[in-house]
Amino acid sequence: MVISKNGNENYTTEIFNGTETICSDVTKEKGGSGQHFRPHDLIEAGFASCLNITTRMVLDSMNLGYEDVTVQVDLDRSSDARTIFNYRIDIAGELDEETKRVVVNKVMNCPVKKTLSKPLEFRMA
Secondary structure (H helix, E strand, O other), X not given: OXXXXXXXXXXXXXXXXXXXXXXEOOOHHHOOOOOOEOHHHHHHHHHHHHHHHHHHHHHHHOOOOOOXXXXXXXXXOOOOOOOEEEEEEEEEOOOOHHHHXXXXXXXXXXXXXXXXXXXXXXXXX
């Protein structure tokens, strides 16, 4: 569970997961400080971090050495009919391209992607 409470600055929220606190707000153009994650950034961050973690888990399970894993996610909301997650996974290290493709194919079952791929329903508690 995540709890969001208003912060001291206009439209800033403090988001707490029981262990850590981060801040979120909106851009200056919308009246916020523009200094923190925007709400849509947090959706991108959840998917990006899951892809990164899952990539490293797959690499470790295959006993493949790597130097670094970098994931980029961009949420395209330009269509009223659908939302598109554009992403890129870069694995640094001495792995050939075919091995990287095998790893990335296994990563496509990451838990957040599975969750976001299901039909969504919103319920007020």
